[in-house]
Amino acid sequence: MxxxxxxxxxxxxxxxxxxxxxxxxxxxxxxxxxxxxxxxxxxxxxxxxxxxxxxxxxxxxxxxxxxxxxxxxxxxxxxxxxxxxxxxxxxxxxxxxxxxxxxxxxxxxxxxxxxxxxxxxxxxxxxxxxxxxxxxxxxxxxxxxxxxxxxxxxxxxxxxxxxxxxxxxxRSHIRVGTFQLMAMNKDVDAMQQLVELCIADQFDDISSSGEQRVLDFFERVCLRQCALILKWMQVGFIHGVMNTDNTLINGETIDYGPCAMMESFSFDAVFSSIDRQGRYAFGQQPNIASWNCGRLAESLMLLMDDKDAALERFSGILSQFAEEFNEGYQQMWSNKLGLLSWQESDQTLLSELLSLMQQNKLDYTNTFAALTNSLQPTPLPGYEIPEALADWTRKWRRRVGDNNLSAAHAIMQSVNPAIIPRNGMVEHFIDEFNLAKHSDEFTQWLHALKTPYLYQVYPAQWLATMSNEQTYQTFCGT
Incomplete structure (x- = not known):
């Protein structure tokens, strides 16, 4: 209760x-x-x-x-x-x-x-x-x-x-912007209270005291943000408006206004109608998350006595953010490709794949789902590997063949969804609710989205790349 x-x-x-x-x-x-x-x-x-x-x-x-x-x-x-x-x-x-x-x-x-x-x-x-x-x-x-x-x-x-x-x-609606307001107000007492509230609620294993406690808190926030962005990139999510007021301290995604799922692969993919410069493009999200953490560090400086020493320590933690992300990023691609260990030559294999995907406007989710499906004992229909990847796929299969295929398949299926909330489907259901406040298909589709890593035969339109993706825009709703 x-x-x-x-x-x-x-x-x-x-x-x-x-x-x-x-x-x-x-x-x-x-x-x-x-x-x-x-x-x-x-x-x-x-x-x-x-x-x-x-x-x-x-x-x-x-x-x-x-x-x-x-x-x-x-x-x-x-x-x-x-x-x-x-x-x-x-x-x-x-x-x-x-x-x-x-x-x-x-x-x-x-x-x-x-x-x-x-x-x-x-x-x-x-x-x-x-x-x-x-x-x-x-x-x-x-x-x-x-x-x-x-x-x-x-x-x-x-x-x-x-x-x-x-x-x-x-779990909490406390944002980086909440700390920024307290810093602007030079409200030391309120910020100290807020740090303690966040620690008690989200980081209760922090046992240090004094300024080290603030630094430990900041480090945990950075780790949460890093883990969040890696998850976004794993599934092809583009937030669209990564402002500091939309960055929750606890590392949960908030604000689904101008968001979208990347379909045709590109690190430059942008769908937000207000992101005209591509600041929050798919491939820019890690840099922005780190930048937002930097704004939190600036705010937390209010609680530090020795500003020069604190700046050096905050900077060191931000450097760790980059290291943590790079390590997790490599592991993300390793998992998506079913590689049980990463070799130096795998970077070339990955770069070639991403280049082919971008050149041929291949669907991000469907491409990795097709590779995953191809390792099943009996591949399902509807997950065909694009012809443009035929030569590359042979190289990949030889590389994966060095490992246990069933283990590779299990890893890939755990990170490569078969079904996502396709932009076209989202817009379709928005239109239906706007017209009738009801949709017969909606419940069935939403139920399928609850098990995205379950590979089965879905209606073709549930897996289809949006036909007008190049002109598609999403809006914040205000």
Missing amino acids: SDFFSRYTELGEVYLVPQRPQQFEHAQLLLTNSDLITELGMDVDQQQLRDYLAGMSRVENIKPVAMAYCGHQFGHFNPQLGDGRAHLIASFATARGHTYDMHLKGSGATVFSRGGDGLCALGPAVREYIMSHAMRALGVPTTQCLAVLSTNQQVMRQEREPGAVVCRIA
């Missing part, structure tokens, strides 16, 4: 501003993650959940708040951000002792709205529901979408669209 309470209250109303969500009297629950409710032991029924999301009642009379933070957006510092269309309505503890936040998005304007309406369109809400389900099944640390509410009102974006509210569940 859930134990609901107010969280982060010791930080004060500078950082958690009391704000009441907008009320949507005629709203209805559209999508509910019943499995997540059961898993977390949440004591909430459908009517209660509807009323919480619609702003019609409070969770056990807990005062909703808008969380304050600042941050770098596309490299430029913005001193005033915060939850402009979101409300933290409660937190709760599970039977395992883990704490989670219930956070609404699209729930109305707050003091941080900066002229916006504080609302969310149904399309981005459906996208978040799909993507958070899929990412978790793919093994990627992520916030989770508990439910989507149709407000039965219209919002104005590029055109008039149905409105929605998303209920997001996360």
